[in-house]
Amino acid sequence: MATTLSPVVVDEPKIGGRGPTVVPPPRDGGWGDGRPDDHRDRLRRYRIGMFFALAAVVMLFVSFTSAYIVRQGVGTWSDASARYVTDWQPITLPPILWINTIILLASSFTVAMARRALARKLKASPRHGASPVTAPGLIADNQRSIPWLGITFVLGAGFLVGQLLAWGQMRHLGIFVGTNPSSSFFYVLTGTHGIHLLGGILALAYVGVTSLLRKPLVTRFLVVDVTALYWHFMDFLWIYIFALLHFAR
C-alpha cells in the first residue's frame, strides 16, 4: 500500500541535476530514484561517479605495474656471458620523497577536515537542516574556522613542487627518463600520479572560485566531498607507488 506522503516540490538550483520536480509518493523499485532529487541523492550520484572514475584510474596504474614487473624480469641474451641478463639497474630514490609523503598525508588530513567543516556548515544552513531548531545564525559561521581547503591546496601544491625537486635531483645525478628502465618507470609513475593530483588541486581551486561567486553551499559541498574521496585515493596511490619503487627495485 502506498504511503500517504503528498507530492514534494523541491526547488533547489542544481548542477547537473534536475530542477524542481513534482514527485509522487515513494514506492519500491529502482535503486532509489523517485524520491525528491535532493542533496543526498546528488551526493550519492556524485560518489558513485567518483567511485567508477577511480576504478578507471586503478586500471591505468595496474597496467603500469604489470608493465613494471614484466619489464624488470625481461632478459636479453648476452653473447659475452652466454646467458640471459637483465639491464634493469635499481635506482636510489631521492630522500625528499619521504618529506613529500608526509606533506601528502597531512593534506589528506586537512581535506578531511575541510569536508567535515563544510558538512557542519551545511547541516546548520536553513535549507538543509532537518531540524527547525537549528535556525540560521545560531551556529557560529565560518569566520573563526580554519581555512582547511586553502591549507590543502597549499599542501597539494607543495607536494607537486617537492616531486619536481625530486626530479631535479635525479636529473642532477644524470638519471633521466631514458637512462634505464627503472628510471623510466620512476618518471612515468611519479609524473602520472602528479598529473592526477593536479586534477584534485584544480578541483579545490574550482571550489574556491565558486565560494567567491557565492554559489550554493550544496554545490561546494558536493565538489569537496568527492574531491576528498579522490584526494584520499591519490594519497593511497602515492604510498602504493612509493612502496613499489622502493621495495620492487
Place this chain on the structure above:
Amino acid sequence: MSSEAQAVHAHPAPTGFIRKYIFSLDHKVIGIQYYFLALVAVFVGMGLSLFMRIHLVWPEANLPWFGHIKPEQYLTLLTMHGTIMVFFVLTTAPQSGFGNYFLPIQIGAPDMAFPTLNMLSFWTTFVSFMVMLAAFFVEGGAPLAGWTNYVTLSAIPSAGPGLGLGEDLWIISIAIFCVASMMGALNFITTTLDLRARGMSLFRMPLTCWAWFVTAMLGLLAFGVLLAGGILLLLDRNLGTSFFVPGGLNVNGSLTFPPGGLNPGGHAITHTGGSPLLWQHLFWFFGHPEVYIAILPGMGVASQLLSTFSRKPIFGYRAMVYAILAIGILGFLVWGHHMFMSGMSPYSAFAFSIMTMAIGVPSAIKTFNWLGTLWGGRIRFQTPMLFAIGFVSLFVSGGLSGPFLAQPVLDIPLHDTAFVVAHFHLIMGVAAIFGIFAGTYYWFPKMFGRMMNETLGKIHFFVTLAGAYAVFMPMHYLGMAGQPRRYSQFTEVHYLLHLIPLNRFISIAAFITIAVQFIFVFNLFWSMKKGKKAALNPWEATTLEWTVPSPPPHDNFGGVTPVVNHGPYEYSVPGAAKDYIMQTDPATVAAAH
C-alpha cells in the same frame, strides 16, 4: 496527483543555436552528434577499403590521390581503415550514439547523470577524430603499423613512412579517445545505477540497457590499459626509453643499441632490453574487451527488436542478462588468443584456448534464445526486424569460425590469413553494423518524428546482406588456400594466381555493397524532411521511449518521473486488451507480475 506537474528540466532548455546544437548538454543531441560523427567516420573507413579492394585486384590501376598504390600506402590504408572503423564507428555509434540517446529515456531519467561530462566526452572524441584524420596530412602521411599498432614497427620512427609524426598523432588520438571513452563509460554506469525511475528494477530494464551498461563496464576497465600502453609507447618513440623496443634490431640498416653501445655505421637508435610482447599484452588486454564493446550493444538491439517484432516476450530474459554478464567477464580472460604465434608457453595457450571456447556457451545461449523468441511468433517483417534477423545470421556465421581460431593447433596455420579477416569482419564488423542499422530504422521515428522509407530500407537490407556474405564468406576459403592478410599484391605470387578470380568477385561485391549504402544515407536524410509522420508508438513497443512525443521534449518526460509497473517484453499477454503492455501501464492491466 500529477495536476501540479510543471514542465521543468534537468537544466533549462537552451535557446541559442550553439547551446542547443553544438555544445549541448542534452543527451539526445549528444547521441545524435555521436551518431553523425560515426557516419562520417564510416564513409572515410569505407572509402579506404574501396581503395584496398581495387588495388588487390587491379594493382596497376591509377587511382585518384594515390596514383599507383605502393605497398607502404596499402599498409596505411589498412591501418587507418581498421582504426577508424573500430574506434570511431563500432565503439562510437552503438554505444555512445544510441546509448546516449536511449539509455536515459528507457530507464525513465530526464538526462544522463552528468550532462556536462557527457558533452565533454563527445567533444573529446571529436578532437580525437580530428587528430586521427590529421595524420593523413602530415609529412610522411598516416601510420602503417596496423590498428593493433604492433611494436617494434610502431616504436621506431625511421622504420617506415608514416611512422614519424603520423604515428605520434595516431597514439595521441587514441589516448584522447581512451579518456573520452572512460568519461562516457562512467556516465553510463552512474546513470544506469542511480537514475532509474521508480519500479524500473534492474531486471525490468530492457536488454538494450543491460548491454549498454555492461559495455560501459568493459570500456571503463579496458581503455585505461590501452592508455597506459600508449603513454609508454609515446615515451619509447620520443624520449628514448626502452619499454617495448629491444636492442640489436636492424631497422633499415641501423641497429638499435644501448646508450653508449657499439654502433658500426649508420646512426644509433638507443634502445635496449625492451619487450615487444609487453605491448601486445597491454594492447590485447584492451583489444579483446573492445571486441565486445563493439558487439554487445548490437546484441541488445537485436534482442529488443526480435521480441517486439515477433510480438512475443524475449525467450529467457534472465538467461540473456547473465549471458551478457558472462561474455563481459570472460572477455577479460582471453586476450592471449590473439598471441598464439608469439611464442607463448603451450600451457598458457591452452588456458587461453579453453577460456575462449567457454565464451561459446553464453554466445550460444543468446543465439538459442533469439531463435526461441522467433519461434511461433507473429513476425512483422519490417526493415528494423530484417536487420535484427540479419544480425543474428551474421553473428552465427562469424561466430562459428571462432572455435577454429580459438585452438592454437588450428590458429597457427590460419593466423594472418584471410580466414581471420573473414571471421572478425563478419562477427565484429558487419554484425555490429547490422545492429547499428537495425537501431537506426527502429529508433529513427522517435529521434526525428518521421518514418524511414520501407521500400528503400528493404532494398538496402537485402543487397547489404547478400553483399556482406558475398564479400566475407569466400575469404574463409582464401585463407585456407593460404592467402595472407596485409599483403598488398598477389598478382605476382604463383600459388595465389588461381585465387584472383575469387578476389575479383569479392571486390565487385564490395563495390555493390558500398554503393547501396548511399541508398541508406539518402533514405536517412530524405526521411528527416519528407518521411511519413511517425505515430507516438509506430512499432507497438512497450519500453519507455515510446510513451513520449517524437522527438522527446528537452527533459524527456515533461517534468514528471514515470512509474514502471511492467517488464520490458510483455507481448501477447493472455487476458490483456492489446497484444502488448507498456512498461508504464497500470499494474492492473493484466495478471502478469
